[in-house]
Amino acid sequence: xxxxxxxxxxxxxxxxxxxxxxxxxxxxxxxxxxxxxxxxxxxxxxxxxxxxxxxxxxxxxxxxxxxxxxxxxxxxxxxxxxxxxxxxxxxxxxxxxxxxxxxxxxxxxxxxxxxxxxxxxxxxxxxxxxxxxxxxxxxxxxxxxxxxxxxxxxxxxxxxxxxxxxxxxxxxxxxxxxxxxxxxxxxxxxxxxxxxxxxxxxxxxxxxxxxxxxxxxxxxxxxxxxxxxxxxxxxxxxxxxxxxxxxxxxxxxxxxxxxxxxxxxxxxxx
Numbered sequence: 325x326x327x328x329x330x331x332x333x334x335x336x337x338x339x340x341x342x343x344x345x346x347x348x349x350x351x352x353x354x355x356x357x358x359x360x361x362x363x364x365x366x367x368x369x370x371x372x373x374x375x376x377x378x379x380x381x382x383x384x385x386x387x388x389x390x391x392x393x394x395x396x397x398x399x400x401x402x403x404x405x406x407x408x409x410x411x412x413x414x415x416x417x418x419x420x421x422x423x424x425x426x427x428x429x430x431x432x433x434x435x436x437x438x439x440x441x442x443x444x445x446x447x448x449x450x451x452x453x454x455x456x457x458x459x460x461x462x463x464x465x466x467x468x469x470x471x472x473x474x475x476x477x478x479x480x481x482x483x484x485x486x487x488x489x490x491x492x493x494x495x496x497x498x499x500x501x502x503x504x505x506x507x508x509x510x511x512x513x514x515x516x517x518x519x520x521x522x523x524x525x526x527x528x529x530x531x532x533x534x535x536x537x538x539x540x541x542x543x544x545x546x547x548x549x550x551x552x553x554x555x556x557x558x559x560x561x562x563x564x565x566x567x568x569x570x571x572x573x574x575x576x577x578x579x580x581x582x583x584x585x586x587x588x589x590x591x592x593x594x
Contacts, residue, residue, distance in 0.1 A: 351395020
C-alpha cells in the first residue's frame with residue numbers, strides 16, 4: 325500500500341521526487357547542482373502532456389511525494405496555471421499527498437533584482453563606463469505579447485536604478501531581434517555592448533561580432549539553492565494538507581493573458 329498523506333507528511337516530509345517543468349524561459353533544461361536531500365529528479369519541457377508523462381513516471385517508480393516546480397523566472401504565469409491544471413487531472417486518481425505543486429521558481433520582483441545584479445556586474449567588468457559607453461542588452465526567447473511586454477517593464481525597472489548602464493531588450497525570434505538592437509545601440513553611440521540572458525538559457529555560442537556575453541543569469545549553485553527553498557516550502561504546506569494545486573489554477577488570470585477564471589468542467593454540460 326502506498327503511503328497516506330499522514331505518512332508522507334510526518335515520516336518523510338523532507339524528501340520528494342522532484343519534477344522540473346519548463347516553458348519558454350528554458351527552465352526545463354536548466355543546469356543545476358545535485359539536490360542530495362531529494363529523491364529522483366525528472367524534467368518536463370512543457371506542461372500538459374510532457375508534465376503528465378513525467379509525473380506518472382514518478383508515481384510509478386517511487387512512493388515519495390512528487391513535487392512539481394514550475395521553472396519560470398517570473399514571466400510565464402501560463403506555465404504555472406497549465407501545470408496546476410495538469411496535476412489536478414492526475415491527483416484525482418491517486419491518494420491525497422502524492423502530488424504537490426511548489427511555488428514558481430521565481431517572480432517578476434526576483435527577476436528584476438537578479439537582472440540589476442547582473443547589469444551592475446557587467447558594468448564592473450567593462451570598467452565602470454559612462455551610460456553612453458556601455459549598452460547592456462537583455463535577451464530572451466520571444467513568447468507571447470504579454471510575457472514579452474513584461475520583460476520590457478522589468479528592463480525599465482532595472483535601468484531606473486542609479487549608476488547603471490544603458491539597458492535595452494532583444495527577443496530571439498521576435499521584435500526587436502538582437503542584431504537590430506545591437507545595430508541601433510552602435511548608431512546611438514555605444515562603444516561597448518554586452519548581452520545578458522533574462523531567462524535560463526546559457527550564453528549564446530555564437531555572439532554577434534563585437535558583442536560580449538555576460539551570463540548565464542544564475543549559476544547552478546544559485547538555482548539549486550532556490551529550488552531547495554521551493555521544495556521545502558511545498559512539502560511544509562503538504563503537512564497542512566495544502567497541495568498547492570487549486571490555488572495556482574488561475575495564476576495567469578490577472579497577468580494580462582485575459583480570459584475567464586478557470587472553472588472545473590461541469591460533467592452535466594452538453
